[in-house]
Amino acid sequence: MEAFDSNGIYVFLDMDTFTTQIEETGPEWNDTQFTLFVAVINAFAGYENLAGFFVANEAVTDPAGIVASPYVKAATRDTKAYMKSYGGRYVPIGYSAADIASIRPMFQNYLACGDTADTIDFFALNIYEWVFLLDATCVLWRMLLTCSVET
Numbered sequence: 053m054e055a056f057d058s059n060g061i062y063v064f065l066d067m068d069t070f071t072t073q074i075e076e077t078g079p080e081w082n083d084t085q086f087t088l089f090v091a092v093i094n095a096f097a098g099y100e101n102l103a104g105f106f107v108a109n110e111a112v113t114d115p116a117g118i119v120a121s122p123y124v125k126a127a128t129r130d131t132k133a134y135m136k137s138y139g140g141r142y143v144p145i146g147y148s149a150a151d152i153a154s155i156r157p158m159f160q161n162y163l164a165c166g167d168t169a170d171t172i173d174f175f176a177l178n179i180y181e182w183v184f185l186l187d188a189t190c191v192l193w194r195m196l197l198t199c200s201v202e203t
Contacts, residue, residue: 076113089131111123111147132145132173
């Protein structure tokens, strides 16, 4: 983190791991997951170049996986409450989504609706289509913005 900071690089950090992530099939949010998320917060929140924590990454990638949504929201609620009680600076809590147009608008709206104590502070997209673009044009970006504004 210090090497990143000395080079002016900000970091968005996943709190989950392969063993603590909220799964699309058989989702759960429990004390063990929360305790491990808190450990990540305690270890990294003090770094000034930490821009945000991801409460989950691509927990919902299929319409059938939408059953994981309340678990992502519960994890958001609990980690935001802990972050607010932490005593240091508040680090935003967000979600990183796969760019799946059939579920993204409803899912991002669900994560952002309701009491601010329960909602994400930011929403990020993993846009894999860009990996394959040889000519970095703005066409895909404009399409994504148009879709987001319309929903």
